[in-house]
Amino acid sequence: MRVLVLNAGSSSVKLRVVEADDTVAHRADLDAPHGQPAAGALERTVTELVREAGGVDAVGHRVVHGGAEFTGPTVIEHDVPERIERLRVLAPLHQPPAVAGIRATTEALPGVPAAACFDTAFHATMPDAARTYAVPPRWRTELGLRRYGFHxxxxxxxxxxxxxxxxxxxxxxxxxxxxxxxxxxxxxxxxxxxxxxxxxxxxxxxxxxxxxxxxxxxxxxxxxxxxxxxxxxxxxxxxxxxxxxxxxxxxxxxxxxxxxxxxxxxxxxxxxxxxxxxxxxxxxxxxxxxxxxxxxxxxxxxxxxxxxxxxxxxxxxxxxxxxxxxxxxxxxxxxxxxxxxxxxxxxxxxxxxxxxxxxxxxxxxxxxxxx
The missing domain is CATH 3.30.420.40 (ATPase, nucleotide binding domain)
Known part of the structure; x- marks a missing residue:
């Protein structure tokens, strides 16, 4: 399966076409001041890169924060982009560019399946002793104040x-x-x-x-x-x-x-x-x-x-x-x-x-x- 990987950061967007044998066949980097590339630039770059690659079978998006909800890779369908965007309060620099990248590639590549991969998900295996803050119960249970971890x-x-x-x-x-x-x-x-x-x-x-x-x-x-x-x-x-x-x-x-x-x-x-x-x-x-x-x-x-x-x-x-x-x-x-x-x-x-x-x-x- 040939996968277009999109890493939308707070200052750049990195795109890589990863072949089935894990070699990177095509790549492109875009400047994205404040997380936003120039209008239409991402859609054009995605379209051109996929054409050069001879098509892709799927798209993978790096998303910084999955909160307590997303603890593993998730197929992007239905209301997933909206649920990811609601987590922007936890990662205001990184979440909006990720959602913008998801929407741009969905528009540029209609019908191509896509999934979101979360930086926080790897740390979902941390024991309670490692993830729990010693703060009032309401902060932990109702407000979700805990250690998530990143990278x-x-x-x-x-x-x-x-x-x-x-x-x-x-x-x-x-x-x-x-x-x-x-x-x-x-x-x-x-x-x-x-x-x-x-x-x-x-x-x-x-x-x-x-x-x-x-x-x-x-x-x-x-x-x-x-x-x-x-x-x-x-x-x-x-x-x-x-x-x-x-x-x-x-x-x-x-x-x-x-x-x-x-x-x-x-x-x-x-x-x-x-x-x-x-x-x-x-x-x-x-x-x-x-x-x-x-x-x-x-x-x-x-x-x-x-x-x-x-x-x-x-x-x-x-x-x-x-x-x-x-x-x-x-x-x-x-x-x-x-x-x-x-x-x-x-x-x-x-x-x-x-x-x-x-x-x-x-x-x-x-x-x-x-x-």
């Missing part, structure tokens, strides 16, 4: 790929995935199932990111609004768009922050220290949630292409049995993958190229085959 498609791929790279079956394997990019999260995966993750009710929680703060004392928000007089909307915007590396170093791009730090910029050096400190602590927490560690998998733009950061993170996690071989580790850039551990390290460290597109294509094939 599930990436964590699914990286944990499975990590098992392959170390030559071990996924069953029983304890993998911690560090998916590190502009958005970043870590996940504890045992036997291929998520048991904990660093993001929570929203993608703001957890690690330090490009413009997101990561974990923050919740009382700091009420203090900022009630005592410092900062409007709630301004605080909300700052935590997602004006925090993280941008707030610490003046630049959201880790490549620029690393270059500035190497040139002696004190603010950049501090930003890197904060980023590394938070990564070490939360990766260790994920190892604890997994009951130990067999494999640490780095993925994402930073995870795959910043060997100095990998080294600094792993150096602080030696007590988990991790040790990098620097000569091997520096070879894994520009999409290369592999085990970068020393030969005698009890726990392995691998670099995995993120491939959410293949997970989506496989989920689409599976859900349509079950109909």
């Amino acid at each position: 599930g498609l990436a964590h699914d791929w990286a944990s499975t790929r990590a098992a392959h790279l170390v030559g071990r079956p996924i069953e029983g394997l304890r993998v911690v995935v560090a998916h590190l990019g502009a958005g970043a999260s870590a996940c504890a995966v045992v036997g291929g199932r998520s048991v904990d993750t660093t993001m929570g009710f929203t993608p703001t929680a957890g690690l330090v990111m490009a413009t997101r703060s990561g974990d923050l004392d919740p009382s700091a928000v009420t203090w900022l609004t009630r005592h410092a007089g900062i409007p709630t909307g301004e605080v909300d915007h700052a935590l997602d768009h004006a925090s993280g590396l941008l707030a610490l170093a003046g630049d959201p791009d880790m490549r620029q922050v690393l270059a500035a730090g190497a040139a002696g910029d004190d603010a950049a050096a501090l930003a890197i220290e904060v980023w590394v400190h938070r990564a070490r602590g939360q990766l260790a927490a994920m190892a604890a949630a997994a009951g130990g560690l067999d494999v640490l998998a780095f993925s994402g733009g930073i995870g795959e292409n910043a060997p100095d950061l990998r080294r600094r993170v792993v150096e602080g996690l030696g007590f988990l049995g991790l040790a990098l071989d620097p000569a091997v580790d520096r070879l894994t850039v520009d999409g290369a993958e592999g085990d970068v551990s020393t030969s005698d390290a009890p726990a392995r460290t691998v670099v995995v190229h993120a491939r959410e597109d293949l997970v989506i294509a496989r989920q689409v094939r599976q859900i349509l085959a079950e109909r």
Whole structure:
């Protein structure tokens, strides 16, 4: 089955035609400021790409938030787009572009079956102890306040790929995935199932990111609004768009922050220290949630292409049995993958190229085959 995979993000739309053997035959990327490509651009691109491919059998859409309702891939029919759109309050940056992408491809490819694949769905296997906040019952039951987790498609791929790279079956394997990019999260995966993750009710929680703060004392928000007089909307915007590396170093791009730090910029050096400190602590927490560690998998733009950061993170996690071989580790850039551990390290460290597109294509094939 040939699948058109559409990943509609908050600033771009990525389209991939994935063949039955998982090769990507055709691709296109569109700029989408504020989640919206130019009027008609997506429909035209979809039509052209499908024509070049000689047609497609199905379409797969990445959707960030499935809430408590969507816990697996779902065929897009009837009122599914409307139900997805109702979750925009939980992911206001990502849900509208996803729904717009669904409607655009439905118009461009009438009659072609489609399915939605949710980033939150992989974390539906987390135990109650991991997903439950210690807050009043009404907040949890009526308002749905819980830890959902995100980047599930990436964590699914990286944990499975990590098992392959170390030559071990996924069953029983304890993998911690560090998916590190502009958005970043870590996940504890045992036997291929998520048991904990660093993001929570929203993608703001957890690690330090490009413009997101990561974990923050919740009382700091009420203090900022009630005592410092900062409007709630301004605080909300700052935590997602004006925090993280941008707030610490003046630049959201880790490549620029690393270059500035190497040139002696004190603010950049501090930003890197904060980023590394938070990564070490939360990766260790994920190892604890997994009951130990067999494999640490780095993925994402930073995870795959910043060997100095990998080294600094792993150096602080030696007590988990991790040790990098620097000569091997520096070879894994520009999409290369592999085990970068020393030969005698009890726990392995691998670099995995993120491939959410293949997970989506496989989920689409599976859900349509079950109909």
